[in-house]
């Protein structure tokens with residue numbers, strides 16, 4: 001059994017990581033940290049983990065492990081990278097600290113740049129685009145949730161030179177802001193909203209730009225559900241037909257265990273819908289054309305799964321030489 005530690009295990013992403021790891025056939029969770037909950041049972045923060053026997057410890061007391069997940073707040077990984085690297089040969093980071101390779105983009109979107117040892121490269125944690133690099137990597141940075149949905153839904157078009165500038169319309173549920181988000185995420189203020197909170201310049205657009213090699217802009221709207229991300233983008237595809245576009249997606253994703261092409265001629269679930277993905281590691285993608293040279297490209301995920309913990313465990317499996325789907329085959333709940 002591989003020994004796994006989770007830093008930041010009190011948060012929403014940490015909870016999902018633990019839910020996946022405690023039932024994983026080839027790993028054992030040897031430590032979970034939280035500064036605010038040190039000494040308490042993990043189930044006090046994550047009731048689905050009742051009976052797991054896991055207890056929070058302090059990060060300073062971490063013992064060596066085979067792989068450490070870093071699920072703290074943005075900025076925390078850069079501060080503890082050296083200490084963490086001394087304890088484990090492999091690191092999977094869920095913060096934004098090492099998602100961007102371009103230091104200038106990092107400075108523009110986050111206001112700080114990495115220098116010296118903190119410039120150490122991390123591989124982008126999207127197996128569909130970087131499988132072999134992840135399998136060979138010691139350090140992997142999982143992309144942001146909305147970036148994951150946008151990148152996977154648009155990648156087949158980018159690979160064929162069909163993308164120029166793109167505008168991504170992203171919608172996100174409240175868990176995307178984490179367990180400690182402020183007043184705007186309280187039930188009274190969040191319930192029922194369709195609130196545009198990032199008209200332009202959301203940080204995830206930098207990841208989309210870098211991953212797809214095109215200028216991207218992203219508008220983000222807060223929606224009332226707890227989990228789920230949907231991204232939409234309209235792309236000029238000229239004479240390319242819907243049938244040809246669907247063929248491109250099938251070609252790229254037919255063998256992917258966690259990407260599904262959704263485009264049904266009838267029924268309630270004709271296009272990607274995050275509601276049917278809750279708890280699963282799938283990214284559903286879809287494309288439809290209007291007959292006048294425009295395509296609507298759609299992506300949907302559970303932000304805490306394929307957009308965070310699920311994607312991270314998929315990377316862990318690759319990094320440890322395990323079957324990629326281990327621990328990740330839960331199909332989701334319906335209805336929920």
Ligand SMILES: NC(=O)c1ccc[n+]([C@@H]2O[C@H](COP(=O)([O-])OP(=O)(O)OC[C@H]3O[C@@H](n4cnc5c(N)ncnc54)[C@H](OP(=O)(O)O)[C@@H]3O)[C@@H](O)[C@H]2O)c1
Pocket residue numbers: 007008009010011012013014033034035036037071072073074076094095096143144145175176177178179180181303304307308
């Ligand atoms: N929520 C999502 O949908 C989502 C998706 C993709 C990526 N992410 C990223 O994943 C990370 C965790 O997100 P989350 O939603 O789980 O956030 P969260 O619910 O707010 O949890 C944050 C965690 O970080 C810990 N923490 C706080 N300050 C820290 C520090 N200085 N060093 C180390 N740990 C610290 C907190 O625990 P204590 O305060 O008890 O120590 C808590 O366990 C974030 O970087 C987030 O951007 C989140």
